[in-house]
Amino acid sequence: MNRQAIQDSYPDELSHCYGCGRLNPQGLHLKSYSDGQETVAIFTPQPFHTAVPGFVYGGLIASLFDCHGTGSASVAACRTLGLEPGKAPRFVTASIKIDFLKPTPMGVPLELRGSIKENKGRKVVVSMAMTAAGEIRARAELVAVEMPEQMRA
């Protein structure tokens, strides 16, 4: 597993994401890593990230998929373009489909794994699964596109 988090290779001006930006003090600070052909991230929800008592909030799971997916796309694009991680283009989510298969219990780490389904350079499709307590609880497919110019302040 690569030791630097994908999100920690983003330049400072693109590191304020609530889900994964190292420069957002109130954020979730999700960290994704390359792991062979896959990507992986581990996240343990806070006690207040509940849907109903005992179960994790779906919006949090969606947020984790969002940042893990765009990070995975960034890595894929680096490979295609022959760039080092620090030079990775920043991707954003064009669309995401999430299937919540089973309720996700609180109090255990969530493991997200991603793999690249399609890689067309500026558009990357990422398949992901989220496992908790040994069972896949949710799956997602995310279409990531290179960040539009208007979002660069």
Next chain:
Amino acid sequence: MNRQAIQDSYPDELSHCYGCGRLNPQGLHLKSYSDGQETVAIFTPQPFHTAVPGFVYGGLIASLFDCHGTGSASVAACRTLGLEPGKAPRFVTASIKIDFLKPTPMGVPLELRGSIKENKGRKVVVSMAMTAAGEIRARAELVAVEMPEQMRA
């Protein structure tokens, strides 16, 4: 527009949702309302809910769609079953597809509108759009199902 928020009609034991539960002090407290055949919710992101500076985080938008969608399903089920809002069944998200059409600017209220696309009692499909600064920024389709028994502690 109905004056009581849909989420405020949920019983106490089902009101700890991070996105919309009135009993979750750290939560977002989204409030959705019936408005004729539609449902509406207004939410202004906090300054730290950023994707990149100036633009709203997609995971937050997904979270708002999640709670607005399940709330909308609850209202639809009440109508079908002839129940008062306080007796509404609690729905959870089975799947959600979100299309992010345009970047969403920070510093303005987001308006979510929902309408019922399919209503089969225990399964309800909700179509939603989110508008900011006069333009639709994202659309979502959410499949809501009545909360499984195992989630009731």
